[in-house]
Amino acid sequence: xxxxxxxxxxxxxxxxxxxxxxxxxxxxxxxxxxxxxxxxxxxxxxxxxxxxxxxxxxxxxxxxxxxxxxxxxxxxxxxxxxxxxxxxxxxxxxxxxxxxxxxxxxxxxxxxxxxxxxxxxxxxxxxxxxxxxxxxxxxxxxxxxxxxxxxxxxxxxxxxxxxxxxxxxxxxxxxxxxxxxxxxxxxxxxxxxxxxxxxxxxxxxxxxxxxxxxxxxxxxxxxxxxxxxxxxxxxxxxxxxxxxxxxxxxxxxxxxxxxxxxxxxxxxxxxxxxxxxxxxxxxxxxxxxxxx
Amino acid sequence: xxxxxxxxxxxxxxxxxxxxxxxxxxxxxxxxxxxxxxxxxxxxxxxxxxxxxxxxxxxxxxxxxxxxxxxxxxxxxxxxxxxxxxxxxxxxxxxxxxxxxxxxxxxxxxxxxxxxxxxxxxxxxxxxxxxxxxxxxxxxxxxxxxxxxxxxxxxxxxxxxxxxxxxxxxxxxxxxxxxxxxxxxxxxxxxxxxxxxxxxxxxxxxxxxxxxxxxxxxxxxxxxxxxxxxxxxxxxxxxxxxxxxxxxxxxxxxxxxxxxxxxxxxxxxxxxxxxxxxxxxxxxxxxxxxxx
Numbered sequence: 001x002x003x004x005x006x007x008x009x010x011x012x013x014x015x016x017x018x019x020x021x022x023x024x025x026x027x028x029x030x031x032x033x034x035x036x037x038x039x040x041x042x043x044x045x046x047x048x049x050x051x052x053x054x055x056x057x058x059x060x061x062x063x064x065x066x067x068x069x070x071x072x073x074x075x076x077x078x079x080x081x082x083x084x085x086x087x088x089x090x091x092x093x094x095x096x097x098x099x100x101x102x103x104x105x106x107x108x109x110x111x112x113x114x115x116x117x118x119x120x121x122x123x124x125x126x127x128x129x130x131x132x133x134x135x136x137x138x139x140x141x142x143x144x145x146x147x148x149x150x151x152x153x154x155x156x157x158x159x160x161x162x163x164x165x166x167x168x169x170x171x172x173x174x175x176x177x178x179x180x181x182x183x184x185x186x187x188x189x190x191x192x193x194x195x196x197x198x199x200x201x202x203x204x205x206x207x208x209x210x211x212x213x214x215x216x217x218x219x220x221x222x223x224x225x226x227x228x229x230x231x232x233x234x235x236x237x238x239x240x241x242x243x244x245x246x247x248x249x250x251x252x253x254x255x256x257x258x259x260x261x262x263x264x265x266x267x268x269x270x271x272x273x274x275x276x277x278x279x280x281x282x283x284x285x286x287x288x289x290x291x292x
Numbered sequence: 293x294x295x296x297x298x299x300x301x302x303x304x305x306x307x308x309x310x311x312x313x314x315x316x317x318x319x320x321x322x323x324x325x326x327x328x329x330x331x332x333x334x335x336x337x338x339x340x341x342x343x344x345x346x347x348x349x350x351x352x353x354x355x356x357x358x359x360x361x362x363x364x365x366x367x368x369x370x371x372x373x374x375x376x377x378x379x380x381x382x383x384x385x386x387x388x389x390x391x392x393x394x395x396x397x398x399x400x401x402x403x404x405x406x407x408x409x410x411x412x413x414x415x416x417x418x419x420x421x422x423x424x425x426x427x428x429x430x431x432x433x434x435x436x437x438x439x440x441x442x443x444x445x446x447x448x449x450x451x452x453x454x455x456x457x458x459x460x461x462x463x464x465x466x467x468x469x470x471x472x473x474x475x476x477x478x479x480x481x482x483x484x485x486x487x488x489x490x491x492x493x494x495x496x497x498x499x500x501x502x503x504x505x506x507x508x509x510x511x512x513x514x515x516x517x518x519x520x521x522x523x524x525x526x527x528x529x530x531x532x533x534x535x536x537x538x539x540x541x542x543x544x545x546x547x548x549x550x551x552x553x554x555x556x557x558x559x560x561x562x563x564x565x566x567x568x569x570x571x572x573x574x575x576x577x578x579x580x581x582x583x584x
Binding site: 039085147148237 | 326329330331334335340343344345346348350351352354376377379382390392423424428431432436438439448450514529
């Protein structure tokens, strides 16, 4: 990404110019009956009910401009919202995007953020249906998404469905984004290694949510606060205890040991939780009954 | 509202204690298939499509703690979102509520905000279905709502439907919240006069949106940026010019003249737009064809 020569800030453009920068970057779909520009959006809902969730990222807490550019932030914001839809067994059908920013925010940052949102939305098979722009006092920049989804005939998979005898499973690897954050905190100059990219631009296999639901997952959630904490949420909601097999995590730990050392590798895999400027990539954890 | 003896801040409670403060204040409804507490909410949609809109308020820009308490902020946030649903001809069916606040925020403020949201939601016939809590750097406090709605068989009324010969109509009075803001800015000690309450706790006759839609409104929007600016949005979207009759506004201007003087009264009625700590109450404007 180049930051080109555009040094204008939000103070240099009016709302219409800003919308002209933002809106053309968003695709649409047949399900969007009314898109951005009116008092509300109108989104088709084919299955009689809509999934809805919202997540916010705050400058200085969830990202730092030194480590993540606008496209990174837009990308991550989409991924973590889409992951919440997937964690119910659903498919994302639309996004509302909110930007709250002080007037010293560079227009180029907004353009990059918009591009990151649009690209990640396309990757997830969804579109932006509307949103909100708001100015803020100096130093404040927050971005939010509300994501909508449908279950397409799947029964929603709650946190509370786990039962004794179920198997705990995680899709994908654990700890990589937390390890990437450690590398950034230790001053790594390279922002484009795999681990740092896992922190800056996490991915989620959102199609695996419906797959797990159809395969009989009894309980599911998006791991954004680390395996131990989010696993604990399944345990509490379901009234069960989780028995985590260390051997099942050894590969993930081993894969990070070279980059951050054995102790930090284990901590990243088990607890890689939300820290300042760290939102680990979303991973789905679910329980499935394997016995009678 | 009393601020009681509770001097705790968000730094003194964990997320679960905070949720225990917030969630019991919210009612539910039969349309909420899955409410707060899981990865997403699931909201019944009976008419095949969902209206969706989002609006944010920012401390220091959209309200000042000196003038508005937490309940005022929660109330206003609900009203302005519900008004956007009404301005399409819809009925609000659910709300997602987001609070982004630094840890010095008083727990009592959060409780008051929650009460304001819950009370205004009940008044509007809707409920909170979920939301997000996020910490923020010192001095930052923003609140957002995403509102959902249904059209119940009404055709959505866009901004773009006005045609030459239509009559421009406004429900309710204009300028009262802007006049209330002027009084606050001039140092009025009384926060409970009608005009100041119009600023702190605006009301909207949200049921009038569907009424106007069924009566044949060709174009409609929620006036939150003043009659001239929001009327201009209808004009631009519809490709028409609006001919505003001064005589029709004389009563609203006259009603404010005693409190703020003739010149400011006229400015409030015509332009009462969004200023720091000012979000005028939502009024619906619509156009209706009266000739062949």
